[in-house]
Amino acid sequence: ETAVFQTPNYHVTQVGNEVSFNCKQTLGHDTMYWYKQDSKKLLKIMFSYNNKQLIVNETVPRRFSPQSSDKAHLNLRIKSVEPEDSAVYLCASSLDWGQNTLYFGAGTRLSVL
């Protein structure tokens, strides 16, 4: 049963445009994450928030910026997309910062033309 909801499912855009992705979890978890999954299925952590506070910011280009209004929501904005940003962006949550069991959304597939 889905408890991590991502919108949109797909997004096609052109180089240089700005895009935003939304994520909401209804599990009551404190910690949320953004992962990037490339065309070869490789997963890389981008950001992690614990109770609205940014706690992990991996080496990610500055055009990526996460935003969290409350602990149930975590959005991702890409200011000026590049072709290499084409990927599936997966949102996940965990009970708290010390928990290793992640619950994932279905992902947002971004295609940059």
Place this chain on the structure above:
Amino acid sequence: AQSVTQPDARVTVSEGASLQLRCKYSSSVTPYLFWYVQYPRQGLQLLLKYYSGDPVVQGVNGFEAEFSKSNSSFHLRKASVHWSDSAVYFCAVSRGWSGGSNYKLTFGKGTLLTVTP
């Protein structure tokens, strides 16, 4: 530092056959180990996890995995696969409990399992 190696990018088995997906890990401390599955156009779902104790852990849908410290392995097994098991399977490792290392969940590259009729 920690890492995960899934040596088989693709595995094909016949329906009803047994399955083993391999996972080797590297960790400087006692690891926490996981198997996740990703069905087409879906996010990842946890199959099972190992923290300590019995090295054979049971998961959902008849899957189990065996932890071997001597071999640094955490292979996934199933006695009889079904066509619906076709998916990408990810092995993952994180550091042992140290009060906040969850973000160091490192995933392998995944193994695409195809179950043929």
